[in-house]
Amino acid sequence: MNILVFAETSDGKVKSTAIEAVCYAQAIGGNVTAIAMGTVGAAELEALGKYGAKKVLHAADARLNQGITLAYTSVIAQAMADENTDVLVLANSALGTPVAARVAVRTGAAFASNVVELPSASSGFTVKRSIYTGKAFSVVDMKPARKVLVLKKNAAEVKEVGGTAKVESYSAKLNDADFGAKITSTEKATGDILLPEANIVVSGGRGMKGPEHWGPLEELAKVLHAATGCSKPVSDMGWRPHHEHVGQTGIKVAPQLYIAIGISGAIQHLAGVNSSKCIVVINKDADAPFFKAADYGIVGDAFDVLPKLIAALKGAK
Amino acid sequence: MKILVCISHVPDTTSKISFVDNNTKFDGTGVQYIIGPYDDYALARAIELKEATQSTVTVLNVGLAETEPTLRKALAIGADDAIRVNAEPTDSFFVASQIAEHAKGFDLILMGRESIDFNSGVVHGMVGEMLGLPSFSPVMKLEISGTSAKMAVEIEGGKETVEASLPLVAGCQEPIAEWKIPNMRGIMGARTKPLKVVEPKAVEVPVKLQRFELPPPKGAVKMISPDNVGELVRLLKNEAKVL
Numbered sequence: 001m002n003i004l005v006f007a008e009t010s011d012g013k014v015k016s017t018a019i020e021a022v023c024y025a026q027a028i029g030g031n032v033t034a035i036a037m038g039t040v041g042a043a044e045l046e047a048l049g050k051y052g053a054k055k056v057l058h059a060a061d062a063r064l065n066q067g068i069t070l071a072y073t074s075v076i077a078q079a080m081a082d083e084n085t086d087v088l089v090l091a092n093s094a095l096g097t098p099v100a101a102r103v104a105v106r107t108g109a110a111f112a113s114n115v116v117e118l119p120s121a122s123s124g125f126t127v128k129r130s131i132y133t134g135k136a137f138s139v140v141d142m143k144p145a146r147k148v149l150v151l152k153k154n155a156a157e158v159k160e161v162g163g164t165a166k167v168e169s170y171s172a173k174l175n176d177a178d179f180g181a182k183i184t185s186t187e188k189a190t191g192d193i194l195l196p197e198a199n200i201v202v203s204g205g206r207g208m209k210g211p212e213h214w215g216p217l218e219e220l221a222k223v224l225h226a227a228t229g230c231s232k233p234v235s236d237m238g239w240r241p242h243h244e245h246v247g248q249t250g251i252k253v254a255p256q257l258y259i260a261i262g263i264s265g266a267i268q269h270l271a272g273v274n275s276s277k278c279i280v281v282i283n284k285d286a287d288a289p290f291f292k293a294a295d296y297g298i299v300g301d302a303f304d305v306l307p308k309l310i311a312a313l314k315g316a317k
Numbered sequence: 318m319k320i321l322v323c324i325s326h327v328p329d330t331t332s333k334i335s336f337v338d339n340n341t342k343f344d345g346t347g348v349q350y351i352i353g354p355y356d357d358y359a360l361a362r363a364i365e366l367k368e369a370t371q372s373t374v375t376v377l378n379v380g381l382a383e384t385e386p387t388l389r390k391a392l393a394i395g396a397d398d399a400i401r402v403n404a405e406p407t408d409s410f411f412v413a414s415q416i417a418e419h420a421k422g423f424d425l426i427l428m429g430r431e432s433i434d435f436n437s438g439v440v441h442g443m444v445g446e447m448l449g450l451p452s453f454s455p456v457m458k459l460e461i462s463g464t465s466a467k468m469a470v471e472i473e474g475g476k477e478t479v480e481a482s483l484p485l486v487a488g489c490q491e492p493i494a495e496w497k498i499p500n501m502r503g504i505m506g507a508r509t510k511p512l513k514v515v516e517p518k519a520v521e522v523p524v525k526l527q528r529f530e531l532p533p534p535k536g537a538v539k540m541i542s543p544d545n546v547g548e549l550v551r552l553l554k555n556e557a558k559v560l
């Protein structure tokens with residue numbers, strides 16, 4: 001089986017979710033090739049061999065430094081034809097998912113997104129998808145020979161299998177229409193751990209009492225190498241930027257550990273976090289509904305508990 | 318400008334999810350259905366653009382007869398006419414194929430970034446590809462001037478400003494517009510607005526549902542004293558193994 005993995009990069013680095021996608025492909029078994037776009041260092045791409053990629057196609061066209069959906073679609077669809085790809089694997093992202101949708105239509109492939117575990121080949125080719133915003137799963141059978149899978153975070157374990165990937169330069173035929181959309185500016189938080197990719201997320205709600213009180217929460221995030229998130233009211237009031245809003249209408253996260261501080265746990269918020277492996281809730285209201293969805297809970301004031309937790313974590317290192 | 322807004326008819330966010338018929342069918346008993354919350358944002362922005370630019374707004378839903386109240390609500394909010402493709406929306410490729418069949422000739426094709434039942438988040442991309450139009454998602458801001466659009470598109474950790482020419486497809490999310498609540502006049506007027514029912518185009522669906530599953534029940538929460546946070550750190554390390 002020939003598997004192609006989209007190795008999405010950000011600022012010249014392969015994203016951690018893309019590494020998960022390579023590991024997923026490796027675990028399916030077969031001939032794993034990755035494809036990366038724009039300016040990326042050769043060493044960064046060779047390192048994908050550690051996770052199972054035998055070869056990395058590098059479409060280094062500088063126009064691909066911007067994540068333009070149509071251009072990426074064209075490159076990947078052509079690479080699938082050249083590589084005789086049976087299965088294309090991508091990690092869910094603002095860019096990856098729309099590209100996957102278009103590639104599936106263009107190449108006539110069966111499509112599944114939000115895939116949470118490895119496919120089963122016991123009868124046909126079935127995958128399990130997360131649906132109803134994390135409240136259920138569907139198991140679907142993918143009929144056509146060619147398939148496109150978009151993975152939810154943590155669909156595969158990151159495992160090093162050794163090896164160096166061979167990097168080949170790849171040039172696809174791109175036309176003006178592929179670059180018809182112009183990205184005129186990009187605003188991006190720099191240096192932070194990005195929310196959708198983080199293994200640990202620390203989120204604050206109205207219980208934090210105001211944007212000026214976020215210091216202890218940010219310190220906790222730093223100690224844990226975690227991303228920071230927030231509830232909808234916090235983002236609506238402008239205490240924190242919209243891209244930190246976790247919930248039904250914001251970002252849905254699936255980290256190993258989600259720590260909610262001063263968030264009551266409205267059902268819309270829970271919809272964004274219910275795929276987390278472990279949930280810790282800190283709230284001074286013992287009746288906060290979030291405790292029902294938590295693995296561990298502390299009833300207490302955030303400004304009392306946070307410094308103690310930070311000290312305990314520092315002490316444990 | 319002609320605007321098409323594709324809306325999904327989905328269980329309210331607070332619904333309890335369960336399945337019947339040997340886990341092959343969603344149990345709609347007692348479930349309240351709503352316009353998909355993301356689609357609702359797309360509709361709200363379409364109505365704002367209609368008022369600002371002398372446009373018409375058509376809403377489209379792929380669904381069986383029970384979805385008509387949802388379409389009527391969209392008409393009450395301010396859409397001019399509605400199309401219902403008479404089929405069960407079981408698969409994104411199927412739904413996208415039906416939308417593409419009716420979306421030709423529109424300048425702006427809007428919908429939510431994803432439906433909250435199947436969560437695929439891909440119908441906008443598929444429709445764009447089927448019609449040979451650019452597609453953008455998740456769009457948080459959409460301004461139209463003449464035949465060009467200026468959008469804010471969310472990316473991980475930030476946003477991009479993107480410019481493109483119409484026609485285009487956009488998957489929308491907040492804060493593109495505030496949800497609109499229909500007023501009495503809108504509700505009365507919606508009753509007589511045109512709602513066309515069309516039969517679906519035959520499409521071979523490449524993905525077949527085998528069954529639904531529910532996640533295993535959650536264990537009880539373990540409460541820890543605020544004076545003993547060291548215990549929490551120990552449990553996260555040794556029991557949950559997440560540190």
